Amino acid sequence: MAKLYFRYGAMNSSKTALLLTAAYNYQERDQYPVVVKPGVDTKAGRAVHSRLGVSRDVDVLLGAEDSLIAALEAHRPLDQIDAVFVDEAQFLTPAQVDEAFTVAVVLGVPVLCYGLRGDFMTRSFPGSLRLMEIAHSIEELKTICRCGSKAIFNARLVGGEFVSQGAQVAIDGEQASYESLCGKCYLDKVGPLTASTP
């Protein structure tokens, strides 16, 4: 049985580099992987770009209203797809995550989702929440904090200052910048966790 995977990590945990590496492993074996990106992320257009310099065009750019299954089929018949990779998977809608589950469990094609676990206020995104609820496998992709500890949160900086309030999405490099922090540095720099006081 194929599975739905969620590989989550803080910003700069090389999620895209790892996605491209894994997709490349399929291609090398003459298998056909499809790379999907939800349309919310306007940073890079159709390209899936890793900071290490590796990049690749996305096969399917998925709008928030689109059906994942229909979009995959429009690209290539599902029985000719060997694996589906989703970059920036936190931006999937819950309905699209449910479709990803169907692709794996009913149609037999593994779906590997790479994305952030939470936003700069430590709250989950709709896509990451649903993936945490139903993925067969949840794996952490690690990166380090400025202090050398494992980073688990994404802190937002506006004008060079850490902020604890704002819209959930502010694209990196345009409206804000981000830094991955460990729990202790997040509490020190940003303040107490706030998800419990909505």
Next chain:
Amino acid sequence: MAKLYFRYGAMNSSKTALLLTAAYNYQERDQYPVVVKPGVDTKAGRAVHSRLGVSRDVDVLLGAEDSLIAALEAHRPLDQIDAVFVDEAQFLTPAQVDEAFTVAVVLGVPVLCYGLRGDFMTRSFPGSLRLMEIAHSIEELKTICRCGSKAIFNARLVGGEFVSQGAQVAIDGEQASYESLCGKCYLDKVGPLTASTP
């Protein structure tokens, strides 16, 4: 740095047996573990009971309005506690999970939470959602479906029939019974995933 752990599993994945085993490892080393249970679960009163026959009294029974840190301190000074174990951790409130994070990161005492990931409709509980958002370590405790595959969901039966609607909490053995199912058997027996259609 101490960590906040979330060890999640479907029903009958032996979460309590594993919690009791891990707590016992601390006691054997002359360390002092505290076992906490959120008060929602009225099934067993103060006892933490495993189907294998091992059981133990809970040290702290935590009401929904209680402060975890205050309750721990009322039991024993925090600097004399070596680890905190939480059974049925899906019933923690988000605020209590944030406190658990503080216990680990600021006070230096590891907190090990054992609980369900989702309800019978595959939606997370408030406590498991918050744990998925902020735990340092997320680990799956496995069990099997009737078909031999890994079970990932908890299906609810009322009067011997699988149901897909109802209140999130219905205590096992009183108002309902539960069966752990794999993704495929869940789709077959219960129906399509419904979290995306609230």
Next chain:
Amino acid sequence: MAKLYFRYGAMNSSKTALLLTAAYNYQERDQYPVVVKPGVDTKAGRAVHSRLGVSRDVDVLLGAEDSLIAALEAHRPLDQIDAVFVDEAQFLTPAQVDEAFTVAVVLGVPVLCYGLRGDFMTRSFPGSLRLMEIAHSIEELKTICRCGSKAIFNARLVGGEFVSQGAQVAIDGEQASYESLCGKCYLDKVGPLTASTP
């Protein structure tokens, strides 16, 4: 495809409790697990005994010259076995581990081996070495050192003193006692790692 698992841990990492728990999960689902123990361990006879108080009789006691597959078949036809659990798997011979691989890959029955990774000199046992080489899945079962860190080594005490030389096997409680230590405490109490100086 069924898999060969190696779940290793230091002494007192509750390997047997976890094995009994996992086997019980199969039984609860009306599946038939078989529990195997290599014959070297004379500590408990036919019983598989956990320090928590749970125990169970072993189904197959396996001598060093025995064929694992023949011994399983003598107990019950392989197509009526749903899973094989091996306690004290470090005492399997390499040939028996290769048979376990065949049971999983060719015969389709998952084999779950629980055992020590290394001896008191930090060298692997023949069975654990072979499992490390060919198991599909290698998972660590954790326990803690006297200092609170994760224990990874098994130190031997004779007459209350840590020793760094001796026969690889000396049964716990009879010829020696053991304590699980972290890397730092091992270096402090026992001495430098010696596997590189045979």
Next chain:
Amino acid sequence: MAKLYFRYGAMNSSKTALLLTAAYNYQERDQYPVVVKPGVDTKAGRAVHSRLGVSRDVDVLLGAEDSLIAALEAHRPLDQIDAVFVDEAQFLTPAQVDEAFTVAVVLGVPVLCYGLRGDFMTRSFPGSLRLMEIAHSIEELKTICRCGSKAIFNARLVGGEFVSQGAQVAIDGEQASYESLCGKCYLDKVGPLTASTP
């Protein structure tokens, strides 16, 4: 406490790409990682090269007789090194692995070793055996077999034919080629496991 990591995988599991990605994460944080390669691998000289096109010069080329600690110190004082990465770690000597353990546990610098678990006959290399014995953390890096299953073994081809006998080391692309296979395909193409019949 810093740890010794062993991240093992079959050939073409992108070990080098993952090592370069992880080392890059340190550099981005203004930390100083050192990349080490045992000298046995003459394939690429001083370069650490990934099939995806990313490469980097190795900082320390380590001969079989060299001391890891002395070689690190000759490159840079150890208190100015934030992490040590070892490529092709299966070619470390057991003594060098013991030194890597000291670097992590005594000197406080994490050591991340990437390498093969076994050779084309499914037997461990001296370095991977010792890493399996003493690493704090053992993680699998996955790749797929030609059949789509997870590959766990490295099969050797000479003149286009799978072989089951020969010297342990035959450099890829010069004396032989390799293909990563799952357990079932290995048994089908190469033959039965042979480590148990030395």
